[in-house]
Amino acid sequence: MDFKRIFKGPIVWIVLGALALLLGFNLLNVNGFREITTQEGLDLLRGNGVEEVKIVDIEQRVDLVLAEPFEASERVQFYYVAPRGEEVLNAINASDASFDDEVPQANFFTSLLSILLPFLIIGVIFYFLFMRVQGGGNRVMQFGKSRAKLVSKESPKVTFADVAGADEAVEELEEIKEFLKEPAKFQALGARIPKGVLLYGPPGTGKTLLARAVAGEAGVPFYSISGSDFVEMFVGVGASRVRDLFEQAKQNAPAIIFVDEIDAVGRHRGAGMGGGHDEREQTLNQLLVEMDGFDVKTNVIMIAATNRPDILDPALLRPGRFDRQIGVDAPDLLGRKTILEVHAKGKPMDPDVDLEVLARKTPGFTGADLANVLNEAALLTARSNGQKITNDALDEAVDRVMAGPQRRTRVMKDKEKLITAYHEGGHALAAAAMRHTDPVTKITILPRGRALGYTMVLPLEDKYSVTRNELLDQLAYAMGGRVAEEIIFHDPTTGASNDIEKATAIARKMVTEYGMSAHVGAVKLGQSSGEVFLGRDMGHQRDYSESIAERVDGEVRKLIEQAHDEAYQVLTANRDILDRLATALLEHETLDHNALAEIFADVRKLPERPQWLSSDKRPISDQPPVAIPAKAPIDPGMVDGGVDSDPGAPRRTTRPRKSPGIATA
Numbered sequence: 259m260d261f262k263r264i265f266k267g268p269i270v271w272i273v274l275g276a277l278a279l280l281l282g283f284n285l286l287n288v289n290g291f292r293e294i295t296t297q298e299g300l301d302l303l304r305g306n307g308v309e310e311v312k313i314v315d316i317e318q319r320v321d322l323v324l325a326e327p328f329e330a331s332e333r334v335q336f337y338y339v340a341p342r343g344e345e346v347l348n349a350i351n352a353s354d355a356s357f358d359d360e361v362p363q364a365n366f367f368t369s370l371l372s373i374l375l376p377f378l379i380i381g382v383i384f385y386f387l388f389m390r391v392q393g394g395g396n397r398v399m400q401f402g403k404s405r406a407k408l409v410s411k412e413s414p415k416v417t418f419a420d421v422a423g424a425d426e427a428v429e430e431l432e433e434i435k436e437f438l439k440e441p442a443k444f445q446a447l448g449a450r451i452p453k454g455v456l457l458y459g460p461p462g463t464g465k466t467l468l469a470r471a472v473a474g475e476a477g478v479p480f481y482s483i484s485g486s487d488f489v490e491m492f493v494g495v496g497a498s499r500v501r502d503l504f505e506q507a508k509q510n511a512p513a514i515i516f517v518d519e520i521d522a523v524g525r526h527r528g529a530g531m532g533g534g535h536d537e538r539e540q541t542l543n544q545l546l547v548e549m550d551g552f553d554v555k556t557n558v559i560m561i562a563a564t565n566r567p568d569i570l571d572p573a574l575l576r577p578g579r580f581d582r583q584i585g586v587d588a589p590d591l592l593g594r595k596t597i598l599e600v601h602a603k604g605k606p607m608d609p610d611v612d613l614e615v616l617a618r619k620t621p622g623f624t625g626a627d628l629a630n631v632l633n634e635a636a637l638l639t640a641r642s643n644g645q646k647i648t649n650d651a652l653d654e655a656v657d658r659v660m661a662g663p664q665r666r667t668r669v670m671k672d673k674e675k676l677i678t679a680y681h682e683g684g685h686a687l688a689a690a691a692m693r694h695t696d697p698v699t700k701i702t703i704l705p706r707g708r709a710l711g712y713t714m715v716l717p718l719e720d721k722y723s724v725t726r727n728e729l730l731d732q733l734a735y736a737m738g739g740r741v742a743e744e745i746i747f748h749d750p751t752t753g754a755s756n757d758i759e760k761a762t763a764i765a766r767k768m769v770t771e772y773g774m775s776a777h778v779g780a781v782k783l784g785q786s787s788g789e790v791f792l793g794r795d796m797g798h799q800r801d802y803s804e805s806i807a808e809r810v811d812g813e814v815r816k817l818i819e820q821a822h823d824e825a826y827q828v829l830t831a832n833r834d835i836l837d838r839l840a841t842a843l844l845e846h847e848t849l850d851h852n853a854l855a856e857i858f859a860d861v862r863k864l865p866e867r868p869q870w871l872s873s874d875k876r877p878i879s880d881q882p883p884v885a886i887p888a889k890a891p892i893d894p895g896m897v898d899g900g901v902d903s904d905p906g907a908p909r910r911t912t913r914p915r916k917s918p919g920i921a922t923a
Contacts, residue, residue, distance in 0.1 A: 290333055291321055291333045291334060291335040292329070292331040292333065292334045292335070293334070293335055293336065293337075294328070294329075294334045294335070294336050295336060296336050296337065296338050296339075296342065296346075298328075298334075298336065299320060299322065299334070299335075299336035299338075299346075300345070300346065300349050302322060302324065302328060302334070303322075303346075303349040303350060303352070303353045303355075304349055304352070304353070306353060306354055307324055307325050307326055307328075308322050308323070308324060308325070308353055308355040309323050309324065309325050309355055309356065310322070310323035310355055310356050310358070311323075311350050311353070311355045311356065311357050311358070312357075312358045312359070312360055313350070313357075313358075313359050313360070314360045314362060315359065315360065315361045315362070316361070316362055317337070317362060318337055318338055318339070318340070318343070319335055319336070319337050320335060320336055320337075320338065320346060320350075321333070321334075321335045322334050322335065322336075322355075415474035415477075416467065416470040416471050416473075416474045417471055417474045417475055418431075418432070418471050418475055420467070420471060420600065421464060421467055421468060421471050422589075422593065422596035422597045422599070422600045422625070423464070423589030423590075423593030423594060423596055423597045423625055424463070424464055424468065424586055424589065424593070425593070426584075427457070427468055427584050427585075427586050428468070428471075430455075430582060430584050431455070431468060431471070431472050431584070432475075434452065434455060434472055434476075434559060434561075435472055435475045435476045437451045437452065437557070437559070438472075438476040438478050438512045438514070438557055438559065439476055439477070441512070441557050451557060451559065452559060452581040452582055453549055453550075453559065453560065453578065453579060453580075453581055454549055454559065454560040454561070454562065454579050454580035454581060454582075455559065455560070455561045455562070455580065455581070455582045455583075455584060456520075456561075456562050456563075456564070456567065456570075456575070456580040456582070456583045456584065457469065457561065457562065457563045457564075457584050457586055458563070458564055458565065458567040458583065458584075458585055458586065459565065459585055459586035459587050459588075460565055460587070460588060460624060461565050461624070461626070462624035462625060462626030462627060463586045463587060463588060463589075463624045463625060463626075464586060464624075464625045464626075465518075465563035465586050466516075466518055466563060467625075468586065469482075469514070469516040469561045469563065470482075470516075472514060472561065473514045473516075476512070476514070478512045478513050478514055478557075479507075479510045479513040479514070480513070480514050480516065481503060481506065481507055481513065481514065481515045481516065482516045482518070483503065483515075483516070483517055483518070484517070484518050484519055484522070485517055485518065485519045485520045485521065485522030485523045485524065486519065486522045486523075487499070488500060488522075488523050488541045496523065496538070496540060496541030496544070497540050497541050497543070497544035499541075500541060500544040500545050500548055501544060501548065503515065504548040504558070507558045508558055511557045511558050512557030512558065513557070513558050513559075514558075514559050514560075514561060515558065515559070515560045515561070516560075516561045516562070516563070517560065517561075517562045517563075518562075518563050519563065519564060520562040520563065520564050520570070520574075521564045521565075521566045521569055521570060522538075523538055523541045523542055523545065524542055524545070524562075524564075524570045524571055524574050525538065525542075525569050525570065525571065526569055526570070526571050526572075527539050527542060527571050527573075542571060542574070545574070546571075546573055546574065546579065549574075549579045550578060550579060560580075562580070567583070588622055588623065588624050589623075589624070589625065590720045591614075591617055591618065591621075591719065591720055592617075594617035594620055594623060594628060595613055595614050595617040597625050597628045597629075598613040598616060598617060598628055598632065599613060601628060601629045601632045601633075602632060605632060605636055605647060606645065606646045606647060607646060607647050608646045608647060608648045608649065610648070610649060611647065611648065611649055611652065616631075616652055616656075618716075618718070619653075619656055619699070619716065620656060621716060621717055621720060623659075627659060630659055631652070631655045631656055631659050632647075632652075632655070634654075634655035634658050634659065635647045635651040635652045635654070635655040638651045638654055638655060639651050657706060660714075661706045661709060661712055662706055662708065662709075663706065664704055664705070664706045665704075665705040665706060670705070670710065674710070675703060675844060676840070676844065677743065677747065677751060677753070678703045678710045678711045678753070679703050679711075679839075679840040679841075679843040679844050680742045680743065680746050680747075680836070680840045681711070681739040681740075681742055681743055681751075681753055681754075682701050682702075682703055682711045682712070682713050682739065682843065683701070683742060683836050683839040683840045683843060684738040684739045684740075684741055684742025684743070684825070684829060684836065685701075685713040685735055685736075685738045685739045685742075685757075686698045686701050686713045686715075686735075686738075686839065686854065687738065687742075687828065687829060687832055687835060687836050687839060687858075687861070688734055688735035688737070688738025688741070688824075688825045688828055688829065689713070689715050689731070689735035689738065690854075690858045690861050691828035691831075691832060691861055691862065691863055691864050692731035692734055692735060692824075692828075692863070692864055693727070693731070693863055693864060693866060694725065694727040694728045694730075694731045695715060695728070695731040695732070695735060696715050696716055696717040696718065697715070697716070697718065697851065698713060698714070698715050698851070698854050698858070699714050699715070699716050699850070699851045699854075700713070700714040700848070700849070700850055700851065700854075701713050701714070701839075701843060701848070701849045701854065702843075702847060702848040702849075703843050703844075703847055703848075704847050704848060710753070715735070726768070726772075726774045726870060727867060729764060729768055729772075729774070730817075730820070730821065730824075730867070732761075732764060733761050733764055733765060733817060733818065733820075733821035734821045734824045734825045734828075734864075735825070736757045736760055736761040736764075736821070737754075737757065737758075737761060737818070737821045737822045737825045738825045738829065739753065739754055739757055740754035740757060740758070740822075740825075741822060741825040741826050741829055742829055742836065744826075745826070745829055745830065745833075758818075761818055761821060762814065762818065765813075765814045765817040765818055765821075766810070766814050768817060769783075769810050769813045769814055769817070770782070770783040770784055770810060771783075775813045775817075776870070776871070777809065777812075777813055778806070778809055778810060778813055783800075783801070783802050783806065783810065784800055784801065784802070785801055824864055827864065828862070828863075828864050831862050832861050832862055835857060835858065835860075835861055838857060839857050842857065
């Protein structure tokens, strides 16, 4: 138990205050009389040893002054109940003591204290609560003060040398550094300093690191705050904090204000439930005023970061506020290699490790992902008491980041392993037999994450667009696992559910977004809603008729059926290779690109598809089928099938977002 924290809290002070008040009341009530029982008092009255008697009305109390001490006290008092009042009065009248009455009067101090005490306690409680909200000290009522963290010039610096894989963004921000260091050079030419720079891109690409690098290079105060820190439970606090933040930055100019996750306060106005009185909108309005109110000679630049630039208010993005919008995307091959070199500093690497090869294995990885890969490799090496990070540790780290940790405790039955081997073999063979797919680099039937196995299909170089034939090949090898189960076992399992889901999503995008269906045409069907406070599923609007929707569903189904047919053709034509691949998987459990290249050396490819023309309005099912000669006779009853141990849970539940070419089982 943290006693220091308890003693610093308001509870101790409240308890001490209550005890002090209780002690004060007790001291006020002390009058020097010793309390005795009613019967003892009556006995004293009847014994004629009482000199003075006083009856206190309302309290039903009798005070006695004795001629001789009673139990070492000459002044005693007792209380009586109403039914014994007459008996007490008769005893007093029968005694020879002097008699007096008293009607108690309320003490002014006591009455005042009883009235003020509740308000005093409530005030003390609120005082300590406000201190707790604002962090204590002298900031009790300073709700509107900025909570930005100031990174001063003396703090450890982050420079552009610490940033890798974002050369274009660094080049744009170099000019911002020059503005802050030598503003006179630009003002002499009539150029005005940019008021704001918006960094947007996927999470983990280094937007915050870039902002800190600008501050480190320019050597100016750097105010860092999150967008959610502006809005509190009290109305008007957000706008007040914006004013205070910009006032502090102007006083310490030249300076940089960095707002991380600006979409928390910069969302499109009018989309909330509160209208113009919404607290978030009031904060945004104040932010717009402060950014537009900069003096031309005030060297204060605001840098903001977000991964949702589409939901920001247009007034925030216009020139004059965020003059520059810099995209920070996932790095390319050279950028990934540079990032790996930065994060590999200080880590003992084996001489056989080639970071360029590792960069080729991680397409789509962000800087944060690559840093996580090297960190996982270091942890795995330390766990195995190794001295240097090896290629095996790096490969395992990539697999952990992509698909999760390996589940060594999950023991599969022989039939389940056989089904998984043929399923993954179907994916890999279908991918190898297509003419527009990337090479298959790895297959495993070891459970990892939520998958029983996966097939890795990675590109040799970075790609920024995908052709129609490449998408059709993706559909074909996505259906390869399901087709292999149908050919071998004649009883497909639930393991293909994730493949079907992904294939359906690709096919629907081909029809509704990419214009790759001649029967539907090159039109965009469906619009994303502008209601930024709604969920993604609720934000889709259908702007086409029921007949078009029926046609879209038909085209999607035809694409899936064509992919199913193509996968069936290549698997049946290369049945001997499929059996050999499944046998190798059962024996080794994991096959790398070298072993796969030997197995796929004589694979028969799918012939080129007929040339697709947008003027060809025939549905896909009406076009001539693609046929390839069978290489070996097919024996569908060669192996008896088994069922999944958990039919309710699909085998492929996740697909790593970094590599579109991974099929899991």
